[in-house]
Amino acid sequence: xxxxxxxxxxxxxxxxxxxxxxxxxxxxxxxxxxxxxxxxxxxxxxxxxxxx
Numbered sequence: 001x002x003x004x005x006x007x008x009x010x011x012x013x014x015x016x017x018x019x020x021x022x023x024x025x026x027x028x029x030x031x032x033x034x035x036x037x038x039x040x041x042x043x044x045x046x047x048x049x050x051x052x
């Protein structure tokens with residue numbers, strides 16, 4: 001199914017160790033409210049590179 005899927009490394013999630021798998025077009029990012037700051041920063045950075 002098309003979309004962006006966030007994957008986390010459970011032991012290092014709070015330190016921002018995440019991965020993004022994109023299938024098809026880039027949809028609008030919707031982050032959960034309890035997402036750690038570093039993880040959100042990393043996801044935002046990854047998405048920004050994809051739109052350049």
